[in-house]
Amino acid sequence: MKRKAFLFITTILYTTKSFAIAEFAREYSVDCTTCHTMIPSLNETGKSFLRNGFRFSSEDSPTLKKIITPKQNESRPIPFSIIVKESYDTNSEDYQSKIKLYTAGTVTKNISFFGVTKDNLNSNNRGDNQNLFTQKSSRAYIELNLEEDKHQIRAGLISPLTQFGNILKSSADSGLKGHNSQNEPKHQNKQNSQRGNGYNHQKYATNNRNSQKKRQNSHYQTPIQNSYIGNIKGIEYSYLLNNKLMAMVSYGKSIEKRENAQNRMQQYSSNDNYQFTSGLKYNTDNRVSFGIVYNRFEKMEQDNFSILIPIEKEFDTTQIVSTLVYRDKTKKEDEYYGIENSIIYAITPNDYIRAIVNYGLEDNKNSYGLSLTYSKAYRYMLFHLTGARRDNQDSGENLLLGSISLMF
Numbered sequence: 001m002k003r004k005a006f007l008f009i010t011t012i013l014y015t016t017k018s019f020a021i022a023e024f025a026r027e028y029s030v031d032c033t034t035c036h037t038m039i040p041s042l043n044e045t046g047k048s049f050l051r052n053g054f055r056f057s058s059e060d061s062p063t064l065k066k067i068i069t070p071k072q073n074e075s076r077p078i079p080f081s082i083i084v085k086e087s088y089d090t091n092s093e094d095y096q097s098k099i100k101l102y103t104a105g106t107v108t109k110n111i112s113f114f115g116v117t118k119d120n121l122n123s124n125n126r127g128d129n130q131n132l133f134t135q136k137s138s139r140a141y142i143e144l145n146l147e148e149d150k151h152q153i154r155a156g157l158i159s160p161l162t163q164f165g166n167i168l169k170s171s172a173d174s175g176l177k178g179h180n181s182q183n184e185p186k187h188q189n190k191q192n193s194q195r196g197n198g199y200n201h202q203k204y205a206t207n208n209r210n211s212q213k214k215r216q217n218s219h220y221q222t223p224i225q226n227s228y229i230g231n232i233k234g235i236e237y238s239y240l241l242n243n244k245l246m247a248m249v250s251y252g253k254s255i256e257k258r259e260n261a262q263n264r265m266q267q268y269s270s271n272d273n274y275q276f277t278s279g280l281k282y283n284t285d286n287r288v289s290f291g292i293v294y295n296r297f298e299k300m301e302q303d304n305f306s307i308l309i310p311i312e313k314e315f316d317t318t319q320i321v322s323t324l325v326y327r328d329k330t331k332k333e334d335e336y337y338g339i340e341n342s343i344i345y346a347i348t349p350n351d352y353i354r355a356i357v358n359y360g361l362e363d364n365k366n367s368y369g370l371s372l373t374y375s376k377a378y379r380y381m382l383f384h385l386t387g388a389r390r391d392n393q394d395s396g397e398n399l400l401l402g403s404i405s406l407m408f
Contacts, residue, residue, distance in 0.1 A: 027077035053112035063105030087403035097121040115140035160277040170321040170342040175388030176369040220390040223325040223338025227306040249278040334363040367392035
């Protein structure tokens with residue numbers, strides 16, 4: 001019955017030209033295809049717009065100035081956008097509502113700001129909801145640009161991978177992002193009672209590590225997730241040489257994504273968890289970019305590192321993104337190798353398909369994820385229909401996902 005209702009709603013809404021973040025479209029009077037060949041992936045114009053602090057040119061008037069003292073016949077921009085999304089997962093029969101709030105703009109010729117926060121509402125209350133205005137659900141930063149886009153400094157809640165092209169954007173809404181089993185609540189009462197009855201602590205520690213690995217292996221994780229490069233509360237500096245070579249370094253506290261922080265194991269408190277990320281990216285004249293990202297992070301009071309090698313090629317109507325992933329072996333983590341491949345083809349400026357093939361190898365166990373998505377954009381509306389398969393030998397599942405996003 002739920003599936004029929006979803007298909008009926010989809011059919012009705014599917015009969016209504018398009019914008020991405022409507023805020024920028026309103027301010028600069030451009031269509032979303034100016035920056036997005038395939039939503040939400042950025043084309044070269046979009047990447048330059050992002051790096052320039054949401055400016056097409058250094059001569060653009062700051063957003064703040066347009067609001068306070070607009071020129072004659074110039075409308076005041078509204079520095080806010082809202083995206084409301086409704087989706088349905090046929091595997092779990094779960095309806096999900098999501099709301100995203102955006103704000104961004106330029107304060108002066110050199111200073112800009114960005115903020116986004118979201119709230120998920122799952123009908124099945126699976127515990128992975130994210131609430132508005134919390135660190136785990138938000139990004140917010142102040143950006144300083146010097147010598148146009150040559151020097152860039154960002155401070156606040158930031159995502160370092162946004163500097164390296166479409167690593168994250170090319171797999172958005174693919175149905176492949178796995179649930180992190182280590183974020184599940186740990187039932188401490190039973191463990192504490194075992195410890196208090198003369199329990200062998202060394203044996204307990206060994207069994208606990210093994211059970212953690214087993215739990216982790218029972219849930220699919222994408223290669224990018226296995227690199228543990230996430231959002232941080234910190235600072236980032238990047239340098240662009242001749243619009244070709246970009247160098248970046250960032251440092252900050254890892255932002256926890258656990259739903260209930262009080263369920264953490266106390267000995268693995270994340271209060272001091274850090275993430276250090278650095279990398280290089282080179283853009284060729286043939287619209288190809290190569291990169292390497294080194295990430296050092298603390299996880300369960302253990303120093304770890306991971307390496308990413310992203311490669312991106314853009315054609316007129318096609319975009320290919322491949323990312324190689326490596327994570328080192330520690331006492332609490334197994335060595336991991338993986339690759340993510342995404343191919344997006346624009347049938348028309350408003351219709352496109354995307355195929356994703358992921359493969360990972362950890363502790364002699366392989367995992368894979370497959371996804372195929374059809375998307376169509378209308379004015380203020382974006383429709384996705386996705387079929388996905390994720391498998392890691394211990395468990396596997398097929399998913400059929402449908403979503404409708406309204407943008408204001």
